[in-house]
Amino acid sequence: MRTETVEHPLAAALLTTLRDARTDNPSFRTALRDLTGILVYEALRDAPLHRFEVRTPVANTEGARLAAPPLLVPVLRAGLGMVEAAAELIPDARVGFVGIARDESTHQPVPYLESLPADLSDMPVFVLDPMLATGGSMRHTLELLAARGATDITAICVVAAPEGVAALADSGLPVRLITATIDQGLNADAYIVPGLGDAGDRQFGPR
Numbered sequence: 001m002r003t004e005t006v007e008h009p010l011a012a013a014l015l016t017t018l019r020d021a022r023t024d025n026p027s028f029r030t031a032l033r034d035l036t037g038i039l040v041y042e043a044l045r046d047a048p049l050h051r052f053e054v055r056t057p058v059a060n061t062e063g064a065r066l067a068a069p070p071l072l073v074p075v076l077r078a079g080l081g082m083v084e085a086a087a088e089l090i091p092d093a094r095v096g097f098v099g100i101a102r103d104e105s106t107h108q109p110v111p112y113l114e115s116l117p118a119d120l121s122d123m124p125v126f127v128l129d130p131m132l133a134t135g136g137s138m139r140h141t142l143e144l145l146a147a148r149g150a151t152d153i154t155a156i157c158v159v160a161a162p163e164g165v166a167a168l169a170d171s172g173l174p175v176r177l178i179t180a181t182i183d184q185g186l187n188a189d190a191y192i193v194p195g196l197g198d199a200g201d202r203q204f205g206p207r
């Protein structure tokens, strides 16, 4: 599995805001949105282009647009805070939804929503979830996408744990990972250390 950790001074500063326990919900949402923009830029670095002629006020020249805008799939709740920034950068993108809540005692994913196009065989897919911890939620999402024929999947996460990265690599599913950091690991509650806490609660408040 291809994994890219995005190194950029602005990404480092935004990640610090997200990590800081003093950051309130609105500021957390703003920093997550801005960092998502940087991660999406990187995810699209090698995206194929459709080239066409465009007329400037002065002359004709070559223009370009994405040949295949990806389907954006935020994993609810926490991924919701990433979808607006991604959709602003890729206005032609369609959006699907997956809802998963991790069981706090077993740490297993509990799916509760699936709203996706039936056929994904010709469509790149960007999965948006700030946290990759055990990898269970992402793996479940990838299985839903692969079952619909997706073969070109990018997981865009803010913080990844080595355990989650290994789980995705071991899954054999067709995915690459773009992340702002790979942290030390998981604690006994399967929270990422140092991480940023509960990404859903920090955006929207406790359930």
Ligand code: PRP
Pocket (backbone or CB within 6 Å): 075, 076, 077, 078, 079, 100, 101, 102, 103, 107, 109, 129, 130, 131, 132, 133, 134, 135, 136, 137, 138, 164, 190, 198, 199, 200, 201
């Ligand atoms: C968080 C996060 C991921 C998942 C990661 O969601 O947004 O979806 O945990 O953990 P995993 O890699 O061990 O599966 P959570 O289940 O807390 O739900 P929420 O987004 O509704 O807060």
Ligand code: URA
Pocket (backbone or CB within 6 Å): 078, 131, 133, 190, 191, 192, 193, 195, 196, 197, 198, 199, 200
């Ligand atoms: N989910 C989160 O929101 N944070 C973690 O650290 C692990 C799972």
